[in-house]
Amino acid sequence: MKPKIDIDYVCALAHLQLTEEEKSQIAPQLKKIVEWVNRLEELDINASKGEVYSTVSFSAPFRKDDVQPSLLEEDVLTNAPEKAHEFIKVPKVIEEK
Amino acid sequence: MSLTSFTLSELCSLLETRKIKAEEVVTDYLKEIEEKDKKISAYITVLGDLALEKAKIIDQKKERGILAGVPLALKDNLLTKGVRTTCASRILQNFIAPYNATVVEKLEKEDAIIIGKTNMDEFAMGSSTENSAFFTTKNPWDLKRVPGGSSGGSAAAVASNMAAASLGSDTGGSIRQPAALCGLVGLKPTYGLVSRYGLVAFASSLDQIGPLTRTVEDCAVLTKIIGGFDAKDSTSSCEPIPDYQKEMMKKLQSLKIAFLQENMLEGIDEGVKEMYYHTLKLLEQMGAELYEMDFPSWDYALACYYIIAPSEASSNLARYDGVRYGYRQTNSQTFKEMYVKTRTEGFGPEVKRRILLGTFALSSGYYDAYYVKAAKTRRLITQEFMEAFNKVDYILTPTTPEPAFLIGAKEDPIAMYLSDKFTVSANLAGIPALSLPVGWTEEGLPIGLQIIGNFFQESRLFKLAFAIEKKVKFRKQN
Structure with missing residues (x-):
């Protein structure tokens, strides 16, 4: 597969903004990496059996859904960049037209 | 003292x-x-x-x-x-x-x-x-x-x-x-x-x-x-x-031990290779049965890793948005602008590269070709390990293709990624692996040996590592 990496589109998805200079550096690097990982196409993946997405070799146990103590409000807010009373403050969410 | x-x-x-x-x-x-x-x-x-x-x-x-x-x-x-x-x-x-x-x-x-x-x-x-x-x-x-x-x-x-x-x-x-x-x-x-x-x-x-x-x-x-x-x-x-x-x-x-077929050691440092064979000989003297093995899917392990790890990273690192904790860019007029500027100023180049790579691999139209294929490859790698562990107790490899390299020597991202050539497979399969020092290069840099075992066989890894450590006396040579 010959992928086309639209660097602006991928940046927008990832919420990152690159300068033109960064783009001209990172875009070819990404292209090279993607070409390099393309070698997976050589493999016969149909030989792969079993669960594709399972990451654990054991069955993860269920637990009772008991309420446990959680972090105190002040602990949660200690790292907030900006706060007002018991809330985290952010710039305006709704953009004006 | x-x-x-x-x-x-x-x-x-x-x-x-x-x-x-x-x-x-x-x-x-x-x-x-x-x-x-x-x-x-x-x-x-x-x-x-x-x-x-x-x-x-x-x-x-x-x-x-x-x-x-x-x-x-x-x-x-x-x-x-x-x-x-x-x-x-x-x-x-x-x-x-x-x-x-x-x-x-x-x-x-x-x-x-x-x-x-x-x-x-x-x-x-x-x-x-x-x-x-x-x-x-x-x-x-x-x-x-x-x-x-x-x-x-x-x-x-x-x-x-x-x-x-x-x-x-x-x-x-x-x-x-x-x-x-x-x-x-x-x-x-x-x-x-x-x-x-x-x-x-x-x-x-x-x-x-x-x-x-x-x-x-x-x-x-x-x-x-x-x-x-x-x-x-x-x-x-x-x-x-x-x-x-x-x-x-x-x-x-x-003490049934698998070692890597020679083609898998192509391109690695001569000193590292020599030490690997030297340690294998030592193990033979200790009574180990050695089996030469080929792991064809390892050739694809790094490529597989560089789809799975960045994909997961792009999702995990989405939480750094300047809202609840961490750095926030404060000159933004809107929420979205803050989000983008915070991440752009907060992350370094390698992190950005991996987020972008992961975002691309998971993006519409490419998901099956990259992420799903990598997930299946991961499965193949695990299967290969399980087949090997039907025959042997341990798989031994050099830990790294070369000893410590010079600062600034690897500017190309892929050259840096190759440092993990022998180690990524164990992460993809989820099995334990231990590195221990077994000697030095001529310039006096340490060389490691990797012992890979089956799921939850840490005891066995320690046992073999301890036996090798006693023979090699790395700390005493120091």
Whole structure:
């Protein structure tokens, strides 16, 4: 597969903004990496059996859904960049037209 | 003699019999850090006052834990309550963790003393610590060279006697590779053996916390303490944790060992290759049955890893948006602008590269071609391991293709990625792997050997590693 990496589109998805200079550096690097990982196409993946997405070799146990103590409000807010009373403050969410 | 030259196990017994005081130990370690860390730069944060204070309390205590008074270093992606945890990133530069990682709780329960937080590649993405947003750690064996990474600070601190032992995290080789480059023992445990609660996530299906130590025994002691079920990690296993230290001393019984077919060693450093064959010969003399094996899918392991790890990272790192914690760009008019500017200014180049790569691999139209294919390849790699373990008990490989390289030598990202050639497969399969030092190159740089075992076979790994360690006498040669 010959992928086309639209660097602006991928940046927008990832919420990152690159300068033109960064783009001209990172875009070819990404292209090279993607070409390099393309070698997976050589493999016969149909030989792969079993669960594709399972990451654990054991069955993860269920637990009772008991309420446990959680972090105190002040602990949660200690790292907030900006706060007002018991809330985290952010710039305006709704953009004006 | 400085107390810093004792191994962790030696320190434990000296402290247990109260022949020495925790305060003396910590004082000696802080002196060592004061003298050496200007050159080595292993630590991001040194907890001098806190450590001394804790030592004094421990000296007064009657009932004490196994690690009472032992100074340990932690990779700076492990959350420590009330202490800065930066991940070597500008985006978390001033982040004070509001709770402890489970491993930190476990160490503190045994009265260990956390002496500092160590440098790493930003968000554990790298093999040299050169991707740290703050500075590059130097290899204590040669200051012009890298200590490996991403747990490079943790490795350099232990190798230069600035900590009795340390914890790191391993996603594709980040404990074993620096252990090999710094002449230490490093373990990536079976996925699920050690709780990941409080480890800043990079690639959740691959990350594991493990120890970096001067001896196999030290590694066994720490693994027993940090291992075990934790309800706070949904991928934590209920497998009982044996007394590794005791198990390790038992006689080796079955010793069927797979070694790599020569084509798999193509292009690696000659010194590393020679040492690999030398160690295999040694094992043969010890009565091992050796089997030459080919693992064709390993050829694809790195490519598979560089789809899966960045994909998971792009999702995990979406949380850094400047809203609840971490750096925030304050000159933004709108929410979205803040989000983008915060991330753009907060992340370094390698982190951005991986987020973009992962975002691309998961994007519409490419998901099946990349992510699904990689997930299936991962399955193939695991199958190949399981087939091998039907025949043998261990698989031995060099830990790294070359010894510690020069700072600045690998500017091309793919060249850097190749450092993990022998280590990533164990992460993809979720099985345990340990690196131990087996000798030196002609220039006097340490060389590591990797022992890979089947799921939850840590006891066996320690047993074989301990036997090799006794033969090789790496520390005595030093």
